[in-house]
Amino acid sequence: MLHSIYATKVSRNPEEPVYNRIEQARTVLGLSRQELADQVGVHYQTIGYLEREEYSPSLVLALRISEALNTPISELFSLAPFKKGR
Amino acid sequence: MSELSIVIINLVALAIAYLYIYPKYAGNDVKRLAWLDIAVGGLLLLVLAPFNWDSPNDYTFFVFDTNWWSFAILSYALLELPLFFLYVKARGLGAEYRDFLKSSGGFTEMASEKSVKKQLSDTKWDGLRTKGALQFLVIGTNTTVVLGTTFLFLVGDNDWTALLLLYIVALIIFWFLLRTAVRLIPDAPDSALDERMIQERNIVYRRAYQYLMGISGALAGALFGYAVGSDLANSGDGFNYEIKLTWPQINAIFWAVFGYAYMLPSLIMAWRESKRLERQS
Numbered sequence: 001m002l003h004s005i006y007a008t009k010v011s012r013n014p015e016e017p018v019y020n021r022i023e024q025a026r027t028v029l030g031l032s033r034q035e036l037a038d039q040v041g042v043h044y045q046t047i048g049y050l051e052r053e054e055y056s057p058s059l060v061l062a063l064r065i066s067e068a069l070n071t072p073i074s075e076l077f078s079l080a081p082f083k084k085g086r
Numbered sequence: 087m088s089e090l091s092i093v094i095i096n097l098v099a100l101a102i103a104y105l106y107i108y109p110k111y112a113g114n115d116v117k118r119l120a121w122l123d124i125a126v127g128g129l130l131l132l133v134l135a136p137f138n139w140d141s142p143n144d145y146t147f148f149v150f151d152t153n154w155w156s157f158a159i160l161s162y163a164l165l166e167l168p169l170f171f172l173y174v175k176a177r178g179l180g181a182e183y184r185d186f187l188k189s190s191g192g193f194t195e196m197a198s199e200k201s202v203k204k205q206l207s208d209t210k211w212d213g214l215r216t217k218g219a220l221q222f223l224v225i226g227t228n229t230t231v232v233l234g235t236t237f238l239f240l241v242g243d244n245d246w247t248a249l250l251l252l253y254i255v256a257l258i259i260f261w262f263l264l265r266t267a268v269r270l271i272p273d274a275p276d277s278a279l280d281e282r283m284i285q286e287r288n289i290v291y292r293r294a295y296q297y298l299m300g301i302s303g304a305l306a307g308a309l310f311g312y313a314v315g316s317d318l319a320n321s322g323d324g325f326n327y328e329i330k331l332t333w334p335q336i337n338a339i340f341w342a343v344f345g346y347a348y349m350l351p352s353l354i355m356a357w358r359e360s361k362r363l364e365r366q367s
Contacts, residue, residue: 042280043206043282049282
């Protein structure tokens, strides 16, 4: 009985984080979250989630953000944390 | 109250609905029409209930003997049928009705794209979206269901049963507040959400299904346990079982299952959001 309860517990699969520099690139361009959100077609809160690295974007969204921020995707997103000052 | 009185009240309700309420508040919106129709029918039963509550089952619907509420519903439906077809024909809603019934959502799609978009930009209810408010809503809803279910199971045939209405009202209020707190995202169609929200909604539904599986499994297990227990106590013959449930007890089961089926996705999303805010602070 206890085994079956344990087995049906919600599995947790922590997602590999995707680090990004959206906030820095957005600030340089003087864009608000709302403006960037409108350009890439998401809700402004989603930009907040992305900037706090609480959500990893799809490839389509990452490409749209890269285009909107006029920054190559490799400079905007990384699987490893960005070095400070770069 | 006689059959004729119920039919007259039905006709008055239908006249008000089809001449004023539906044209003014629903127009050509078939989904809104459907919900308003349910609301008018429900209201009618509430109006009739105090006059017929203790009446015997001697209402005759054509050749069948029935009770007051069955008679009210059946006669209302029968009287409404020609009016419904006239309304649909006059406004050319046939194709829309067919689409509505065929669509994947239909009655079960609980939030329209328009209402979700309005909620997504809402700030009026931000007080509900703080960590404390979200946790209060989740704990409050669960406590209400547990206490309400226990109360209804234990209460006997006395005046305290009237508190059932208070329990239902409390559940409806919690349901409304929860949906507002999570901006209708669990009930929203894909077209109203962006990719993060769709992902979050899907995670929440998967988890809600698991919990619902636990609740329905516990109920089914209890039924099975009851049968085995009856056999062990020699009160069953191994094939036929008798379950005696009072009206409050039936309500306890109904509202717990129905309440969780509707509220679990919002409950889980509210709890996840409160945990996210906790990590942030």
